Amino acid sequence: MNVRFQVSKPVLCGNEKRYVNDAMDAGWISSNGAYLQKFEKAIADVLHVDECLVASSGTTALHLACLALGLKPGDEVVVPSLTYVASANAITYCGATPVFADCDPHTWNATAALIEQAWTPRTVGVIGVHLYGMPADIEAIADLCRRRGAWLLEDCAESLGASVNGKPTGSFGDAATFSFYGNKTISTGEGGALYVRDLERRRHAKMLRGQGMDFNRRYWHPIVGYNYRMTNIAAAIGLGQIEMLDFHLSERRRIANRYLQQLFPLAAEGLVQLPVQANDYVNTFWLFSIVLTGGGEARRGKVMRELADDFGIETRPFFVPMHRLPMYLSNHIFPSAEFLAAHGMNLPTYSGLVDREVDEICDAFASVLRKNL
Numbered sequence: 001m002n003v004r005f006q007v008s009k010p011v012l013c014g015n016e017k018r019y020v021n022d023a024m025d026a027g028w029i030s031s032n033g034a035y036l037q038k039f040e041k042a043i044a045d046v047l048h049v050d051e052c053l054v055a056s057s058g059t060t061a062l063h064l065a066c067l068a069l070g071l072k073p074g075d076e077v078v079v080p081s082l083t084y085v086a087s088a089n090a091i092t093y094c095g096a097t098p099v100f101a102d103c104d105p106h107t108w109n110a111t112a113a114l115i116e117q118a119w120t121p122r123t124v125g126v127i128g129v130h131l132y133g134m135p136a137d138i139e140a141i142a143d144l145c146r147r148r149g150a151w152l153l154e155d156c157a158e159s160l161g162a163s164v165n166g167k168p169t170g171s172f173g174d175a176a177t178f179s180f181y182g183n184k185t186i187s188t189g190e191g192g193a194l195y196v197r198d199l200e201r202r203r204h205a206k207m208l209r210g211q212g213m214d215f216n217r218r219y220w221h222p223i224v225g226y227n228y229r230m231t232n233i234a235a236a237i238g239l240g241q242i243e244m245l246d247f248h249l250s251e252r253r254r255i256a257n258r259y260l261q262q263l264f265p266l267a268a269e270g271l272v273q274l275p276v277q278a279n280d281y282v283n284t285f286w287l288f289s290i291v292l293t294g295g296g297e298a299r300r301g302k303v304m305r306e307l308a309d310d311f312g313i314e315t316r317p318f319f320v321p322m323h324r325l326p327m328y329l330s331n332h333i334f335p336s337a338e339f340l341a342a343h344g345m346n347l348p349t350y351s352g353l354v355d356r357e358v359d360e361i362c363d364a365f366a367s368v369l370r371k372n373l
């Protein structure tokens with residue numbers, strides 16, 4: 001396929017190159033250096049919290065957060081089935097068991113009620129996911145966790161900049177994690193970050209990140225840790241990126257508004273479901289996503305293939321629900337997760353995609369969809 005529109009791509013239009021060159025000139029290319037602290041501070045500022053820690057990826061940040069929250073073998077954690085695999089794997093890395101919840105058919109996120117339905121006597125915590133940039137019903141989920149004496153970890157890999165009632169996603173739970181993979185709203189190539197509310201637990205996460213080494217005694221490792229550090233080079237890119245966060249968010253909002261406007265006629269005809277809009281829930285539209293209203297996985301596959309082959313438009317299917325993957329296979333039936341996974345798709349969403357191009361994508365989509373009704 002001759003790709004004209006990628007589904008996503010990093011846009012490095014700020015100080016990224018200057019900061020990377022500065023780090024290289026100074027010789028600080030590994031996991032020490034001023035950009036690490038500056039990037040951590042900038043992430044904390046977005047969250048309105050006192051301190052964040054960067055990590056080598058969103059996945060390692062999730063693992064560190066689970067360990068810091070005390071997750072251990074025998075425990076169970078409720079997590080939406082419709083998520084990226086890392087949300088569930090982090091639980092498994094700790095020897096604990098993910099227990100899956102279905103999602104709301106309109107917001108595509110697990111709700112407090114669905115999470116409560118999945119609760120077991122061994123549930124110690126919840127990983128709430130803000131899918132594709134749409135905030136989950138996180139206040140109700142946090143309430144549920146408080147009532148049940150469980151912790152809440154927000155997986156904000158896809159929702160940096162999203163908010164509920166003016167409060168950023170990532171600031172509601174006991175911990176939160178972020179991803180800066182190449183397709184995310186801001187990127188460091190590979191990279192992630194975590195926030196841990198409790199200071200002792202945060203210190204533990206920091207120690208685990210750096211091979212479990214004592215902060216005051218070199219080569220003294222009282223616990224088994226990991227090398228989950230970020231490099232100063234990656235942080236230099238991250239600082240350049242996060243300085244431009246408002247720009248990237250406003251670009252995504254403009255693109256989403258254009259998609260919503262152009263695809264409205266298809267939604268009015270009942271052919272597609274568009275993302276829900278709620279004033280108090282600020283969606284970042286990490287990836288603008290739609291759901292075909294019928295036709296099954298085969299039709300979605302055909303639409304995606306024709307968009308790629310005939311128009312050079314790359315799209316992505318929604319994630320495969322966790323309870324359908326070999327290692328988490330179960331007999332559970334989660335109707336919404338299954339329907340969305342078979343019918344949902346992500347459309348090109350990146351800063352710099354101009355309105356005329358969005359229109360072109362929508363025209364192509366409409367013609368391919370009508371051909372395949």
Ligand SMILES: Cc1ncc(COP(=O)(O)O)c(C=O)c1O
Nearest residue numbers: 057058059084086157179180181
């Ligand atoms: C919801 C979710 N959680 C976790 C991750 C893992 O992040 P990373 O790819 O940086 O390890 C991702 C993205 O890739 C994600 O989308």
